[in-house]
Amino acid sequence: MPFDDDLERFVKWMRDERELTPCTVEQWHYRAAKFLSWCADAGLNLATLQPQDIDSYFATYGVQHWSRVSARHMANYLRVFLRYASSIGACRPGLADSMQGSRRYALESLPYALDWEDVRRLIADASGDDERNVRDRAIILLLAVYGLRRGEVAALRIDQVDRANGQLQIWRLKRRQPQVYPLVSPVSEALHRYIDEARPAVGLPEIFIRIRAPRVPITAPAIYDIVNRRLRALGLQAAHLGPHALRHSCAARLLAKGLTLKEIGDPLGHRTSMATMTYTKVDLASLRQVADLDLGGLQ
Template identity: 35%
Template sequence: TRKKIGGSVRNPIRQMLRLAIPGYVGLGRPHKPDNPFEIQAPQFLTYLTEEKGLRPRSIQQYRFHLRQFAAYLEQVGVKDLAQLSPTVLSGFIAQYGPRVSWPTLRNACGTLRVFLRYLHREGVLLKNLSTLVEFPRAYRDAGIPRAISWEQVEQVLVGVDRRSMSGKRDYAMLLLLATYGLRACEVAALTLDDLDWRNDRLKVRDRKAGNTTTYPLSAVVGAAIIDYVKNARPATTDRQVFLRTLAPLTPIGSAAVTCRATHYIRKAGIQIPRAGAHTLRHSCVQNLVNANFSLKHIGDYVGHRNASSTQIYSKIAVEQLREVAQGDGEDVL
């Protein structure tokens, strides 16, 4: 209890000192190394950045799964990567799989395959064991996008208290998610330089597909951003549009965008699995599908790298599917 009380007193003081004293670091939580295999594979993260061209967010996922693998090796007493075997790899997958969701396990298997290929290339492993790591079985387009109807999106927006500072910010973020189908990371990365008020344009840079998209700036979205910037945004030199409302007044991250979207969806009483920022992105796509836009145009609008990523939304084209079901099928054949 004494340690807990001491920590609750020290942490606010440390945050204040970081704001008041340039370069102050102080004591904090012990941080794990970026690469848990720094001794035997010291250049692996550099390989991911320079040779594979991965972005920092992807490398962060690699680090997470590598730490899980390193913890398992420590648990089973494997200290040398040269001792890796099919039994060790299958044991890790068998233990890790039941604890995580299917996408997380798939990403962990992908990380492990890349890491094993790298170890073989660097001579740490005599054999390439990456082929022994099989991805969990899945069927393409087996799921349904977790979208909500546009009427429910309007319920979510109505539930935002636009009189408060955080409400003005959250309302603008939710409009960006629902109107343009942006990802949470794209909303968090939006800067004041991306808003072209003279030409009513909104620029989204460095999308997942590696491209930049320019949208017409909606009057409703523009008004919400202006209301936030003029009346609620803290005075700061940061160029990011959306900032924290409490000290330290730093730009928010993608996790905060998802958290706020989840909060308002739950507040509206909407029950949906894994509610979050991507729910509103799916709702934007569903609205475009209902308006009879082609999947190619929809994929370009929301920034899909591959047209196949948009195909799953054909499962929510209810009117078109109804015509196929009620017709004789000649047009389809």
């Protein structure tokens, strides 16, 4: 890996000094590694990197891989990395502050919820008796029923499933605190079947294990691959075909049932109601009610 020492020190700083969650550390490590690999391929040195080199990264690599929103997120990731690199003398001072991200407006985009019938199709698709199907069904149900984030599913441990009391304890990544849910029947059955019948006999606390060797816990990116592969196989169309689409589907379904923004945001682990506001834009039934109002001749 190019600039491996700088990258490993960055990871250690995120983990030990910033105390970021494993999922966040993994994501930021991945983004920084992509950038450093591009630098190596372009014959650039981190120590002599110039603002125009970063512009070139966004104009060449970024334009082929990112939306405008993704480019803004990437700019935020790189600012953090470059500020750290500057603090240890690995790059020139002020490089991070020279970056300008694209403007983004609050609630500018629609959430990418799947129709609930498509979610049912996805769950039914994982109805086989082999290890892969049994595992994937439990994962999909956790994402769709509770609206969990992919990192929360990947980190789920066996001791967080309380069969005796019918409870599921989730460590919320954004709130940094546990949250207890009732263990609903379909999810309970899927989890118990995987743990008791299909899960390999490994001495690890995490529930979900890789199908192939090495038999280690699956990662958050692997959760994305599982959902994305199955959605594409079903021929479903959506702006984003991954775990977050199931989280949005969960929220949209709760909204359609008449729950308030707070009642939706709490189980989703949102810290503020603003994070839940985006789902109001797909409540088509309520929008139709507004459209049907008699305005008494007002223009």
